[in-house]
Every structure is written in C-alpha cells, then in structure tokens.
Amino acid sequence: MILASNKTALDYRGIHPNLDLALEHITPEFLSSLGEERVELRGEEVYCTKFTYETVPDEEAFFEAHRLYLDIHLMLAGSERVELASPAGLEQFDHQGDFYAYRGQGRHGLILSPGDFLVVFPDDAHKIKMRVDGPETVTKAVFKVKINEGA
Numbered sequence: 001m002i003l004a005s006n007k008t009a010l011d012y013r014g015i016h017p018n019l020d021l022a023l024e025h026i027t028p029e030f031l032s033s034l035g036e037e038r039v040e041l042r043g044e045e046v047y048c049t050k051f052t053y054e055t056v057p058d059e060e061a062f063f064e065a066h067r068l069y070l071d072i073h074l075m076l077a078g079s080e081r082v083e084l085a086s087p088a089g090l091e092q093f094d095h096q097g098d099f100y101a102y103r104g105q106g107r108h109g110l111i112l113s114p115g116d117f118l119v120v121f122p123d124d125a126h127k128i129k130m131r132v133d134g135p136e137t138v139t140k141a142v143f144k145v146k147i148n149e150g151a
Helices: 006-012 017-024 028-033
Strands: 002-005 046-054 063-065 069-077 080-085 091-096 099-103 108-112 116-120 125-130 137-146
Touching (some): 006 116, 017 046, 069 125, 108 116
Antiparallel strands (some): 002 116, 063 099, 063 125, 069 116, 069 137, 080 108
C-alpha cells in the first residue's frame, strides 16, 4: 500500500513500468479532463475510470482484491473511509475475473480525501466507499494497472 499526496506521485516511479505511466498522469490537467468514459493509457494494461457514488454504512461495504492489477484510488470530491487487510485473513465470498470479494476484519484504516492517492497492491484487500461522518457524494478516479501475468 502507498498513501501519499498527488503532488508526490512521481516519487514512487520505478516499481513497475505500468505504474510509472499511471503515476505520470496524476496531474490536475489529466484528472480534470476525465469524463464518463474509461480512458485507456496503455489498452488493458493501464486505464482510468471516474466514478461518482454515495458513501455507505460500514456494514454495506466489503473488501475487494485483485491478483493481476493494482488500483490507484484518487478522491476528486468528497471523502471516504477505507480499510485494508491481507486477503489471507479474510473470507472470500465472490470471484469474477480479477475481482475477489471478501468479508472480515480490517487491519488498517484511513480517510481518503481530495489531494490524496492510495495504491493498493494485489495483497492489499481494500474496503472502500465507507462513510466518514455521514452519507456523502464522492467523485473518485481509479487507475487499473496490470502488474502480474496469468489468469
């Protein structure tokens, strides 16, 4: 996991070439240009989608993880609570493609706000969309970055 300021995104280059490409796009210009459509930076290897949704009570949220991709979550408006845990300590209840859903206890918590980004790697199950103080409409950009091969 990496939690940092958008302003320091380039400090994390060198982990993987696909991650480098995504980090280079964490700029005010790119983020403000996002519309409703997915933006492909390197086809299925690196792409970004913007979402707007209402935060939910903790009991309505669940953990998700991926094996082929890492995610970069960037809050554009509003704030949400996030919990993290290793998938090994959680109970898997769904799996579709590279999406694995889990239930269980988080190990670490944080609040993601505008100006922050969170990188979650394949061993970082993440429970997102949770309310901070009450219901809130949030807008978020999520980069999907392929870092592993396989099915």
